[in-house]
Amino acid sequence: MSSSGGKAAELRKLSCAGACKGDVPKLGKDELEKNLEDLPAWEVSEDHTKISRKFVCKNFVAAIDFFNQVKDLAEAESHHPDLHLTGYRNVQVDLQTHSVGGVTLPDVVMAAKLDALPVTYSPKWLREHGSQQPGQAPA
Numbered sequence: 001m002s003s004s005g006g007k008a009a010e011l012r013k014l015s016c017a018g019a020c021k022g023d024v025p026k027l028g029k030d031e032l033e034k035n036l037e038d039l040p041a042w043e044v045s046e047d048h049t050k051i052s053r054k055f056v057c058k059n060f061v062a063a064i065d066f067f068n069q070v071k072d073l074a075e076a077e078s079h080h081p082d083l084h085l086t087g088y089r090n091v092q093v094d095l096q097t098h099s100v101g102g103v104t105l106p107d108v109v110m111a112a113k114l115d116a117l118p119v120t121y122s123p124k125w126l127r128e129h130g131s132q133q134p135g136q137a138p139a
């Protein structure tokens, strides 16, 4: 049962700093799922080496605006997601700590922080995927 969002709020208080020195432990499957219980928009890859979030933005400008917010956050945290933009508005964000080749707590922290960024979603996509998407800005 997911908490009332408290876990995500706790994660957002943490920093990703130092995540990439190669000594941060990879999270196992169970730890990962426990850490993601409050971040339902994120999926774990088959091999558990990355977590991803997919959504459709209202348009290309909205997608690039989101990417620019991600750029600022990633630079502030010195921890960088992989960003994919296809079909002018289909967004996929992947997170992994490249220096260890897996998902670490800083990746989960970054996911929680990314979920707090406002996104202008495609209204049609929101209707089809449940309107409770994270960071939902007015359409």
Ligand SMILES: C[C@H](O)[C@H](O)[C@H]1CNC2=NC(N)=NC(=O)C2=N1
Pocket (backbone or CB within 6 Å): 019, 020, 078, 079, 080, 081, 095, 096, 097, 098, 099, 100
């Ligand atoms: C020197 C610099 O901090 C490191 O190369 C950082 C940059 N951002 C990073 N981001 C991610 N996701 N993984 C890393 O291993 C990583 N390393």
